[in-house]
Structures are given as C-alpha cells and as structure tokens.
Amino acid sequence: MLVYALLTSVGINFALCVIFFTLYSILRKQPGNNDVYAPRMVNDQEYRERSHFKLERLLPNPGWVGKVWQDSEDDLLQSSGLDAVVFMRIIVFSLRVFCVAGIIGLFVLLPVNCSGNQLEIIDFANFTNDSLDVFSISNVNNGSNSLWIHFAAVYVVTIFICCLLYHEYGYISAKRVAYFHMSKPQPQQFTILVRGIPVSKRSSVGSSVESFFGEYHPSTYLSYVVVCRTNRIRNLMDEMQNLYKRIIDIRTERTRPKARNGCFCGLLGLLGHKNDHLDHYEKKLENLEDHLRLEQSQNSQKTEVRAAFVSFKSRYGAATALYLQQSTNPTEWITEQAPEPDDVNWPFFSSTFMGRWISKLVVIFACIIFTILFLLPVVLVQGLSNLSQLEAWFPFLEGILSSRTVAEVVTGYLPSLILLLFLKIVPPIMWLFSSVQGYISNSQILRSACEKVVWFTIWNVFFANVLSGSAFSNLYIFLDPKTIPLKLGVLVPQQASFFVAYVVTSGWTSASLELFRMFPFIWSLVTKPCNRRSLDENFQVPDFPYHKDIPRLLLFGLLGITYFFLAPLILPFLLIYFCMAYIVYRNQFINVYAPKFETGGRFWPIVHNAMIFSLVLMHAIAVGIFTVKKLPMAASLVFPLPILTLIFNAYCRKRFLPNFNGYSAESLIKKDREDLKQETGNEMEEFYEKLRTAYEDPAFMPIQYSTVGPHESSSSYDPLLTHEIQG
Structure with a gap:
C-alpha cells in the first residue's frame, strides 16, 4: 500500500469521526432522544424533560467529555459492576503499553527503518507515492548492526508488558476480593448446583437431596429447589x-384520538391488528391461562431433572459442599457454583446429559466450518488491497482502477470496511453457539x-490475512513447526500496511459509531411515531456486549505488540483509538449500559492469556525476521524470551487465577462473621426465607392476565391490561 492510500483511509475515517461526534453532541441534548443516549438516566427517573427551546441545543458542545472524567473507578464499580471496571482496565493497560512502545517505536525504531535502503530510499519530494514498507523493518539492510536496536526493543517491551500484566492481575484480583467483601448477602454465595443425583424407585429427587445433605451437612444445610x-x-x-401485547395494541388503537388514526403502525404500516379479532384473542388468552395452570401443576410432578439448587446457612458451608467430593462415586452428586438467580439459563436444564454432550460436539464442528467459510471474505479483502491481483481477477475493471482517486479508496479504505462489516455477524453467531453448548x-x-x-x-483477521496475503499454500507452515518463525518473519511484515488501515477503519469508526449509536437512533426514529405503548412498558436499558468489544481491544493489542518493532507507524493510530475508546466507553457505562448479571471480573484471565499469546507470537516473528535479515545471533538470543514468558504465565496462573475461580476460606469465614455482626437475627432469617425460593423456576410462577374495560383507563395511552405475578 502506498502512503496516499493510507492518507485517503485516514481522511475518510477522520471525517466520519468528526461527523459522528458532532451529531452526538447535538442529538444528546434533544429531549426526544433521551431513551437512546441516556437510557440509564431515564430508567432511574433522573432525566428531566426540557420543554423550552434553546438555541444551545442545536450547537455542538464538548461539555459531555468533562463529565466523563468526574466519576472515579469506585463510582464505576458501584454503578456498572466489576466487569465494567475490568473493561476499562483493558483500555488503560493498552494505553500504558503503547505509550511506552510508541516512544520507542516512533523516536528510535522508525528513524532506523527510514535510514535503511534495503527496499528503496525515501523520496521526501514525492512522499505520498512511497510505499509504507519503507517505514518498516523490511527497509533495514540485511546484516545491519542497526537491527540490534530492534532486538533490544523487543526485550524492553516484553519486560515492561510482563511487569504491567503482573500488576494488573494482582490489582483486579484484589479488587474482586474487595468487591466480594463490599457486597450484601447474595443467594449465589450460599447456593450450589448439584447434578447426578441418585434416585431410587420409591423416592423422588427432592427426598434424595433432603436425606443426603441433611445427613452429611446437618449444621449448614438449609433448603433445596429441584x-x-x-x-x-x-x-x-x-x-x-x-x-x-396484541390485545393491548387493539384496545389502544380503539381509544386513540381520531387525529392520530392515520399513523402507520407495525412494520412500515404493513402489519396491524383488526379490532374484530379482540373477542377471539381474549377468549384464547383465557384458554391459555387455564392450560398453563394445568401444565404447571402436572409438570412439577412428572418431569424432574436429577439436578437441584441446594442452599446453605453460610458461605463457608456452601463452599465446603462445593469443593469436596460428595460421594465415593465421582459421577454422582456433582457440584458446581450456582449463578445469580436472574442469571440462570433455565432452558438449558431441558437438555439431557447426552443432549449436552452432542451439542458440544456440534458446536465444535460448527465453529470449524464457520471459520473455514469466513476465509472467503478474507480472500476478497486481500484481493481488493492488491490492485494487480484485482485486475487479474476482474479485467473489465482495469479502466476504472486506473483513476488514482478510485485506486486510493479501493486499496486504502474498502478492504478494511468490508472485513469490518463481515465481522459484525461473528459475535451473535458465537453467542448462539455458546447458548446451545450447555452452560447453566x-x-x-x-x-x-x-x-x-x-x-x-x-x-x-490476523493469521488468515497474513497467509492469504501471499498465497494459501503458506498454510502448510503449521504442519512443520520448525518453519513457523521463518515464514512468519517473511509474511507478517508484508501485511503491515493493511493492518494500519484496518486499525483506522475498524477502530476509529467503531468507537465513534458506539458513541453515536446509529442503529438505535434510526430504530427510535422509525418506531416512535407508531409506538402505541407507554415508554415504561417498552423501555429496557441495554446491557453491554462484552463478547463483541473485548475481542476488538485484544486484537488491537495483538497488532500493536507484534508490529511495534516491525512497523512502528501503527502505534500512533492505536494510541488515538484507545484514547477515543477511554472517553467513549466511560460515557456509555455512565449513561447507556446497565449490567443484567455479573461475571465478577472473570474476563481478565481471558485478557491475560491473549496478551501472553501476543508476546509469544511477537517473539516467534522476531526470531524469523532476524533470521531473514541475516542476524542469526539476535535470533538465537530471542529464544529465551518465549520460554521465560510462559514460565511467567504459569506463575501468574498459580498466584492469581484461583482467586477468579472461587473465594478463599479466609474471605468466606470473615464475610460470614461480618454478616453476623452487622445483620440482626431477624434480618438474616428474612434473607434465609427469600433464599428458600430464590431459585424457583420462573415458569412455575402463577401468571394472571386480567382485562380492563375500554373506558376504565385514566389515559387513552395507558395499557388496558395489567400483568400480575403472584408468588
């Protein structure tokens, strides 16, 4: 890729960022958009509707940025949970790494790369026609002593990243323990899930649980829910x-003022409900209620699963039952930690053991097939980034591609955009795969x-682009581990320009789109004029898509770590992205997203493992590049780095990972004693009563739908049915 193609991509994405940031600063101040840009405040009833028009609303204002800096990390912990803190720590960690790597890369390594003439001498008079490769390590002369500077940089950055990883692992581990001590008594802290419950012919699952835990845990056992x-x-x-919902629609349409009857409702006005069907729907609803009550009474007696949530009187009692083998037969009375009651994936329990086992095999096979199929858009992207290859595939485009402007857009911006669009479908598909895999x-x-x-x-994104950038015949390198470093040393630097453009397109634009919330904003514009229900009934605060955004941060971390000594030109673009991400995501956690459930900071081990992998990959590439550059001594001296890095990782797993898998006896007993001191006896008894029913399946909760006459509502826009849950 030439410099002018990169500048085109940077210019397009910079303009999009300015547009999205400007639109956000204006639209967030409009009263009608508060459910899009401040749903948390709307849900907490902290948002005050401003009725008087002010010109200030139509002018962009960066004042919201200052508010982002006001909340401390403890405030974020209280409002959004430990997972949000971990997410922001990933960004802070990346900023620290790439600030140090950026100083080394831009002020030390980049001048060394530019001083070489292995590829060509930089023509500053015609700078935009230079290839980006002249700014990479590929331009350093083979066998040059200047390569020892790159060698030293690899060592310095590796040591710095490992020290920072150790600090962050320890910090988040301590934060997790402190967060546990700050919490009030929670049902999941006193409860375990027991599977493989042996049941005799004359007993039930419940009686087996009662007799077993009553006998072997008499002092701590409290209750069970089958x-x-x-x-x-x-x-x-x-x-x-x-x-x-359909009945509400019909009744609301009947009572809607005639002046608004012309509004198109449903999907573009094509889907609607006729009032003549109201009686039929109400009768059908009554029949379904009777059928539901019958199913609830029969189901509880006939379709028990050999699993139960077992609750205890103390956290230590629950932990003792959790970590001890309960039976001489290890396939019976299998225990695992219970999730939060609202976090339970109830449909999962409909699966048998064989069904869960088969689903795991199917998911593995589906992931492999999906990964292979995704290579098709990768090949397309690499073809677009190479004009000569694109002209060979499509000869009729030769005349169009001869235009410099078209060539700049096609090679500099379009490949990254296409890959970004294809990647949008990956998180929901992976969520679907995981949901059928058998998690509780x-x-x-x-x-x-x-x-x-x-x-x-x-x-x-990384390996497939690196390998397909030359030819898929390079896939054979994974069959011979000895050739992996050498081949990576040849192939990875060739794709530096593509990944620089990818960071600009995927990073900058994604961050600004996250702030602007384009799709929720468009959906709000489309549905509001036809929304027939009250805001309270429809409104839900979104939860943060960690499975979508954490992988992007980790991918950029991998690109920065592997390319900092190969092509340091990528580092300023990464720093700009992480600065934007810090501001944008803090704003979103404060105003937009609210947690529905907590993992307790358990994303950090995933982050740590990805960073260790990035370091080892960088070392393998360094061995290859120093071998290619005829500096075998440097390649040999890099060999200890991956070994030492893996030893460091093993130490961190022993030192910190157990704190993410559970809590120590010291923490549990201390927390139990604190509760006994702080809570009165009546308060703990009330908690135990709630704990007995906390894990009851919502499907067994009595549900009653009662109709209200068309003239009994105080407002024609209020729901005319009330939904009561008794229990």
Whole structure:
C-alpha cells in the first residue's frame, strides 16, 4: 500500500469521526432522544424533560467529555459492576503499553527503518507515492548492526508488558476480593448446583437431596429447589405474552384520538391488528391461562431433572459442599457454583446429559466450518488491497482502477470496511453457539462467546490475512513447526500496511459509531411515531456486549505488540483509538449500559492469556525476521524470551487465577462473621426465607392476565391490561 492510500483511509475515517461526534453532541441534548443516549438516566427517573427551546441545543458542545472524567473507578464499580471496571482496565493497560512502545517505536525504531535502503530510499519530494514498507523493518539492510536496536526493543517491551500484566492481575484480583467483601448477602454465595443425583424407585429427587445433605451437612444445610424441564410451559408463556401485547395494541388503537388514526403502525404500516379479532384473542388468552395452570401443576410432578439448587446457612458451608467430593462415586452428586438467580439459563436444564454432550460436539464442528467459510471474505479483502491481483481477477475493471482517486479508496479504505462489516455477524453467531453448548448461566455463555470471538478474530483477521496475503499454500507452515518463525518473519511484515488501515477503519469508526449509536437512533426514529405503548412498558436499558468489544481491544493489542518493532507507524493510530475508546466507553457505562448479571471480573484471565499469546507470537516473528535479515545471533538470543514468558504465565496462573475461580476460606469465614455482626437475627432469617425460593423456576410462577374495560383507563395511552405475578 502506498502512503496516499493510507492518507485517503485516514481522511475518510477522520471525517466520519468528526461527523459522528458532532451529531452526538447535538442529538444528546434533544429531549426526544433521551431513551437512546441516556437510557440509564431515564430508567432511574433522573432525566428531566426540557420543554423550552434553546438555541444551545442545536450547537455542538464538548461539555459531555468533562463529565466523563468526574466519576472515579469506585463510582464505576458501584454503578456498572466489576466487569465494567475490568473493561476499562483493558483500555488503560493498552494505553500504558503503547505509550511506552510508541516512544520507542516512533523516536528510535522508525528513524532506523527510514535510514535503511534495503527496499528503496525515501523520496521526501514525492512522499505520498512511497510505499509504507519503507517505514518498516523490511527497509533495514540485511546484516545491519542497526537491527540490534530492534532486538533490544523487543526485550524492553516484553519486560515492561510482563511487569504491567503482573500488576494488573494482582490489582483486579484484589479488587474482586474487595468487591466480594463490599457486597450484601447474595443467594449465589450460599447456593450450589448439584447434578447426578441418585434416585431410587420409591423416592423422588427432592427426598434424595433432603436425606443426603441433611445427613452429611446437618449444621449448614438449609433448603433445596429441584430443577424441572419446562419447555412446554415456556412455550405457553411466550404465546400468552405475544397475545397479551396484541390485545393491548387493539384496545389502544380503539381509544386513540381520531387525529392520530392515520399513523402507520407495525412494520412500515404493513402489519396491524383488526379490532374484530379482540373477542377471539381474549377468549384464547383465557384458554391459555387455564392450560398453563394445568401444565404447571402436572409438570412439577412428572418431569424432574436429577439436578437441584441446594442452599446453605453460610458461605463457608456452601463452599465446603462445593469443593469436596460428595460421594465415593465421582459421577454422582456433582457440584458446581450456582449463578445469580436472574442469571440462570433455565432452558438449558431441558437438555439431557447426552443432549449436552452432542451439542458440544456440534458446536465444535460448527465453529470449524464457520471459520473455514469466513476465509472467503478474507480472500476478497486481500484481493481488493492488491490492485494487480484485482485486475487479474476482474479485467473489465482495469479502466476504472486506473483513476488514482478510485485506486486510493479501493486499496486504502474498502478492504478494511468490508472485513469490518463481515465481522459484525461473528459475535451473535458465537453467542448462539455458546447458548446451545450447555452452560447453566448467561454469564458463562457470555464468557464462552467472548473466548470464541477472541480466537476466531485472531485467526481470521490476523493469521488468515497474513497467509492469504501471499498465497494459501503458506498454510502448510503449521504442519512443520520448525518453519513457523521463518515464514512468519517473511509474511507478517508484508501485511503491515493493511493492518494500519484496518486499525483506522475498524477502530476509529467503531468507537465513534458506539458513541453515536446509529442503529438505535434510526430504530427510535422509525418506531416512535407508531409506538402505541407507554415508554415504561417498552423501555429496557441495554446491557453491554462484552463478547463483541473485548475481542476488538485484544486484537488491537495483538497488532500493536507484534508490529511495534516491525512497523512502528501503527502505534500512533492505536494510541488515538484507545484514547477515543477511554472517553467513549466511560460515557456509555455512565449513561447507556446497565449490567443484567455479573461475571465478577472473570474476563481478565481471558485478557491475560491473549496478551501472553501476543508476546509469544511477537517473539516467534522476531526470531524469523532476524533470521531473514541475516542476524542469526539476535535470533538465537530471542529464544529465551518465549520460554521465560510462559514460565511467567504459569506463575501468574498459580498466584492469581484461583482467586477468579472461587473465594478463599479466609474471605468466606470473615464475610460470614461480618454478616453476623452487622445483620440482626431477624434480618438474616428474612434473607434465609427469600433464599428458600430464590431459585424457583420462573415458569412455575402463577401468571394472571386480567382485562380492563375500554373506558376504565385514566389515559387513552395507558395499557388496558395489567400483568400480575403472584408468588
């Protein structure tokens, strides 16, 4: 890629960022957009509607940036949870790494690269026609002593990153323990999930649980809730909910003022409900209620799963039962930590053991197929970034591509944009794969999807682009491990220009789009004129898509670490992105996203492992590049680095990872004693009563839909049905 193609990509993306930031600063001040740009404030009823028009609303104002800096990390912890703190620590960690790497790369390595003439001498008089490769290590003469500067930079940055990783792992581990001590008694702290419950012919699952834990944990055992299969009940509940909404639509349409009857409703006005169907729908709803009550009474007796949530009187008692093998037969009475009650993935329990096992195999096979199919857009992207290859594929485009402006857009901007658009479908697909894999909680699904997206992105964005940049015949290098460093040393520097453009397109534009929230804004514009229900009924605060955004941060971290000594020109673009991300995501956590469930900071081990992988990959590339550059002594001296890095990783796993898998006896007993001192006896008894029913399946909760007459509502826009949940 030539310099002018990169400048074109930078110019386009910079203009888009300015537009999106400007639009956000204006639209956020409009009263009608508060549910898009400040849903947390709307949900907490902290947003005051401004009725008087002011010219200030139509002028962009960067004042919101100052508000982002006011909240401390403790404020973020209280409002958005430990996962949000971990996410922001990833950005802070990346900023620290690339500030140091940027100083070394831009002020030390870049001048060394430019002073070489292995490829060509830089023509400053015709700067834009120079290739970006002349700014990379490829331009340093083979065998030059200047390469020892790159060697020293690899050592310095590796040591710095490892020290920073150790500090962050320790900091977040301590934060996790402190967050646990700050929390009030939570049901998941006192509860475990037990599987493989042996049941005799004359007993039930419940009686087996009661007798077993009553005998072997008599002093701490409290209660149990047996898990049942509820597929049919959930289908009925979904059907009732849809019917309930449909009746609301019809009744609201009847009472809508005639002046507004001309409004198109539904999907572009094509989907609507006729008032003549109201009686039929109400009768059908009553029948479904009767059917649901019948299913609930029968289901609890016939479709028990050999699993139960077992609660204890103390956290230490629950932990003792969790980590001790309960039976001489290790396939029975299998225990695992219970998630939060609202975090339980109830449909999962409808699967049998064989069904879960088969689903895991299917997911593995589906991930492999999806990864292979995704190579097609990667090949397309690489073809667009290479004009000669594109003209060979499509000869009829030769005349169009002869235009310099078209060539700049096609090679500098279009490849990264196409790859970015294809990557948009990856997180929801990986979430779908993880959801059928057999996890008991939504937080486990989220972490599993995040891991899948991380490694999918690393393979299909980094390795697939590196290998397809030359030819897919290079795939054979993975069959011979001895040739991997040498081949990577040849292939990786060739794709430096593509990844610089990718950081600009995927990073800058994605951050500004996250702030602008283009799709929620457009959806709000389309649906508001036709919205027939009150805001309170429809409104939901979105939760943060960690499985989408964490992989992007880790991919940029990998690109920065591997390319800092190969092509340091990538570092300023990464720094700009992480600065934007810090401002944008803090704003979104404060105003937009609210947590629905917590993983307790368990994303950090994924981050740590990805950074260790990036370091080892950088070392492998360094061995290859120093071999290619005829400096075998430097290549040999790099060999200890990956070994020492893996030893460091093993130490961190022993030192910090156990704190992310559970809490120590010291922490549990201390927290139990604190509760006994701070809480009165009545308060703990009330908590135990709530704990007995905390893990009851929502499918067994009584649901009653009662109709209200068309003239009984105080407002024609209020819902005319009330939804009561008794229990």
